[in-house]
Amino acid sequence: MLQQRRDDIMKLYSYWRSTTSYRVRIALNLKGLSYAYCPVDLVAGEQSEPDYSALNPGKGVPTLVLEDGTVLTQSLAIIDYLEAIAPEPQLLPAQPLLRARIQAAAHTIAMDIHPVNNLRVMTYLKSQLGMDSAGQTAWFHHWMTEGFAAYQALLPGGTRFSFADTPTLADICLVPQLYNAHRWGVDMTRFPRLLEIEEHALSLAAFDQARPENQPDAS
Template sequence: MTTAAPLTLYSYWRSTTSYRVRAALNLKGVAYDIVPVDLVAGAQRAESYTELNPGQGVPTLVLADGTVLTQSLAILDYIEATWPDPALLPADPVARARVLAAAHTMALDVHPVNNLRVVTHLRDAYDAGTDGAMDWMRHWMTEGFAALDALVRDDTPFAFGTAPDLADLCIVAQVYNARRWGVDLDPFPNVARIEAACLAHQAIAAAHPDQQPDAS
């Protein structure tokens, strides 16, 4: 008989926000079950899922007592507070602020304007078409990576040291999206180096979209 994990993560395999949370849970060795939510098919708009997550997005984390958490950065904050080892944020206030700045460049500057529903609305409501939508995504990713490449260190395998932190999880997830949409990463050597370090880490590699049960 299989025992259910204490946490249930509602996730979509290609979701960069879900990728971040999967990687954090893996790094901290926290067991969880995945319930796939097919965003392309519109499963996030089903009444049962909307009751769980009124924002109709992923990820959603359900705790053992039934408490529901939404929004990836809020979920990551909960994970860090509950399972502090290994730390995803430095204790030093300045170092912490730098890690958060890099993480937020990906999670707050780039991701929201490239979210599936934003790009779909841009394409359909403003006659951007598929090519226009792709140009939109590439533009904002390129802008974000240019800023990020200058924010992170260039003398460490990960963004700010020898172990992955919150910035790395946000970066590797966004780079997955960038490669999917053909963004040229050659101008951003720090970004490429961080991606390689992340994908060489077993816990992060296991969170990669291609390794998910709903990957297709």
């Protein structure tokens, strides 16, 4: 049953371990936007309950409900909206080439790694294709390693974060995926640059407060 929350601030329907929700939490925090946290237990299947699927037909998280009741879904679309209504700090630069490069790196995480490793895919591999835990882990490690190698190759040198000395959309996508990599035991020795970025990011309150273990539904 979805929890009813106050309507004078935005409501974020989220799951503590969801990397897509994690992205949006970081963006909201960086921009200093207040929101009410509304947990959706993906493991328990709450995303498929009628009241939630009416809100988000994709039956996933995050979902952001604005103060006027307008519903937004898909993490990158939500972050794009937040960038438009709260331009500072800037997550995507105006300079066209750098903007495109940052988006390409972000999409490497959001469109190449995440879709083949999310909960619904892993559940399908197990329940419909009979893949055991070892097979699922191998699958996850393969696609994570492939994606991280591509991401790291896209980065310039000499910046504190992926493309600048302040976080961009690329870092907002990277850090949650690194959380998953650590959780699944991916060998990260090939990716020292990514681990340096992660260390810088998690030293910031906006990233630290968005960590899965710091969410009210963490278990």
